[in-house]
Amino acid sequence: MTLKQAMSRSQSHPTGESRAPAASDHAGSVGSSPAILQSAARHVILQWRQRIGETPAAPEIADLMVVLATSIVETQITAAPVIDERVRSSLGRHLLEQLRREVVRRWTESGVADSELPPLLVAIERVRDALEPTPTEAFALRLGGPEGMELLVDVAHDLRSPLTSILFLAETMQRGQSGPISDVQRRQLGLIYSTALGLSSVASDLIDLSRSDQLVEPAPIPFSVTGVLESVHNIVRPMVEEKKVALRVLRPAVDQRLGHPVALSRVLLNLTTNALKFTDKGYVEIVTRELLPHRIEFAVRDSGKGIDRPALATLVSPLRSDTDRLREEHEDGRARHSFSRTGLGLTICDRLLRAMGSTLQVESRPDWGTRFFFELELPPYSSPRNTPHPTARPPQGR
Numbered sequence: 001m002t003l004k005q006a007m008s009r010s011q012s013h014p015t016g017e018s019r020a021p022a023a024s025d026h027a028g029s030v031g032s033s034p035a036i037l038q039s040a041a042r043h044v045i046l047q048w049r050q051r052i053g054e055t056p057a058a059p060e061i062a063d064l065m066v067v068l069a070t071s072i073v074e075t076q077i078t079a080a081p082v083i084d085e086r087v088r089s090s091l092g093r094h095l096l097e098q099l100r101r102e103v104v105r106r107w108t109e110s111g112v113a114d115s116e117l118p119p120l121l122v123a124i125e126r127v128r129d130a131l132e133p134t135p136t137e138a139f140a141l142r143l144g145g146p147e148g149m150e151l152l153v154d155v156a157h158d159l160r161s162p163l164t165s166i167l168f169l170a171e172t173m174q175r176g177q178s179g180p181i182s183d184v185q186r187r188q189l190g191l192i193y194s195t196a197l198g199l200s201s202v203a204s205d206l207i208d209l210s211r212s213d214q215l216v217e218p219a220p221i222p223f224s225v226t227g228v229l230e231s232v233h234n235i236v237r238p239m240v241e242e243k244k245v246a247l248r249v250l251r252p253a254v255d256q257r258l259g260h261p262v263a264l265s266r267v268l269l270n271l272t273t274n275a276l277k278f279t280d281k282g283y284v285e286i287v288t289r290e291l292l293p294h295r296i297e298f299a300v301r302d303s304g305k306g307i308d309r310p311a312l313a314t315l316v317s318p319l320r321s322d323t324d325r326l327r328e329e330h331e332d333g334r335a336r337h338s339f340s341r342t343g344l345g346l347t348i349c350d351r352l353l354r355a356m357g358s359t360l361q362v363e364s365r366p367d368w369g370t371r372f373f374f375e376l377e378l379p380p381y382s383s384p385r386n387t388p389h390p391t392a393r394p395p396q397g398r
Contacts (some may be wrong), residue, residue, distance in 0.1 A: 033120040034073060036110060044095065044137035061095070068096055068127070076124040081130045090373035094273050100124050156206040163200040167193060173239055190242025194276075196241060201273055205344035208266070216263045217353040220380045222242045223261035225296070227253050229286060232268050239276050240284075247276075252296055257378035263352045265375070266359075268298065270345045271372050275302035278370070293380060306337035307364040315362065317345050 036370070048061045075081040100279070104122070107117050172178055174189040203269050229249050240247045268286060275284045282303030289297045299323045307315070350360045364370040 015069075032110075033076075033117075034271050036103055036106055037069055037072060037099075037120065040099055040106050041065050043102050043106075044098050045295055047098075048273055062290060064092055064095055064173045065099070068092065068099060071127050072099075072120070072123045075126050076119055081123075081126050083127065083130045088131060093128070093133075096124070096128055096131065100128075106197070135274050136199060152206050156203040160200055160203040160207070163203065165195040167200065170196065174238060187242060197236075197273065198277065199366040201270070201345060205270075205348055208348050216352060217260045220258040220260060220379075222256060222258055223276065224255050225257055225288065225378070226255045227262055228265050228268065229288075231265060234287065235269060236272055236276060239273065243276060243280065245276070245279050245281060246283040247272075248283055250285070250287040250289075252290055253289040254290070254293075254380045256381045257296075258381045259378040260356055263356060264298075267349045267352050267374075268300065270349050271300040274345060275300050275372075277305070278302060278304040280304070282369075286391060288314055291375065295375060295379060296378050297373060297375045301371040307362070307370055308364045312362065 045062050045065050049058050051119060052058060064087055067087050069318070071081060071083055087096075100121070104117075124231065170189050170193040172185055174193065230294065231250055233247065236247065272284065272286060279302040284300070284302045287299045288303065289299070291297055298370075346360070349372075353360050356376060358374045358376050360372060360374050362370065362372050
């Protein structure tokens with residue numbers, strides 16, 4: 001019997017009335033095994049219907065079971081298993097495992113000679129081997145499982161530790177602390193630093209996405225806004241020098257404030273590094289503007305080519321598809337993208353700002369650039385002594 005004939009028979013039954021192949025369909029193929037297989041398949045279908053009821057998924061389960069049972073019978077009389085693409089899924093593999101357990105159970109209860117069982121089990125194993133996911137599919141399945149985020153975080157930690165060392169060494173050499181270097185070498189080290197910083201940011205975004213609620217201090221604390229701005233400037237300085245753009249910083253008149261400096265540092269660092277990636281000439285600026293004595297607007301503006309209007313709607317959506325790219329520039333017929341199309345950095349910014357009672361806003365125009373901005377409640381804080389402030393730090397390893 002050909003696969004086409006098997007499929008024609010399975011499709012001849014109305015949806016929801018699919019049946020497993022009867023013993024007479026394959027008379028003489030392998031003794032009593034078709035009857036055992038038929039009975040086991042019907043029992044699995046019945047179990048699923050009892051579990052999920054008459055939902056749209058019920059006919060699909062029955063149809064998949066027919067296809068699996070047909071493949072098993074076919075495999076006993078053909079050189080190689082012929083697998084229908086519909087069962088190449090986690091559901092297909094799960095149904096096959098259930099069918100195998102039920103076959104073994106019913107065979108034991110039927111009292112049929114054990115000599116007839118091995119050929120059927122061998123056929124089931126051959127079908128299962130054919131349905132085994134590739135390494136790529138297996139990795140994707142694990143990512144989609146309950147431990148998927150934990151796996152991503154582990155990978156991110158493994159990446160971030162060596163990248164942190166690269167950042168430190170590149171900056172040390174660029175400053176000449178390991179000996180004199182030429183202008184060409186200084187530029188090459190700048191490129192290394194910028195690339196490592198971009199990759200490290202992606203790893204940090206993955207880690208922080210799993211614990212973004214822990215990045216905001218439980219209560220506002222005293223800090224220096226100028227200190228936060230300077231720490232961001234120091235981190236991106238090698239990137240600024242390598243790209244040869246201007247970085248302008250406008251500080252507030254009242255420096256000491258009550259707020260969440262760690263979260264603020266992370267937002268400004270993400271926005272500033274993102275702006276630098278898309279600015280090949282001109283400037284990037286971090287501007288603070290006092291709206292009220294207790295309220296400050298922060299803005300990160302770049303003179304790049306701007307963001308396409310369709311992309312604005314998906315800026316803070318994590319793991320965007322290729323069609324929802326953050327930005328795309330075309331130069332010399334080549335498409336140039338950011339280090340990551342995932343959108344994790346802006347997602348982190350949006351979550352942190354919402355936790356601080358604010359929202360991330362954006363305005364962008366072609367050949368004008370892009371401006372991200374937000375407002376925060378930061379009451380002034382007076383102290384008779386200088387208050388140390390947390391500063392933004394490059395991502396560190398475990």
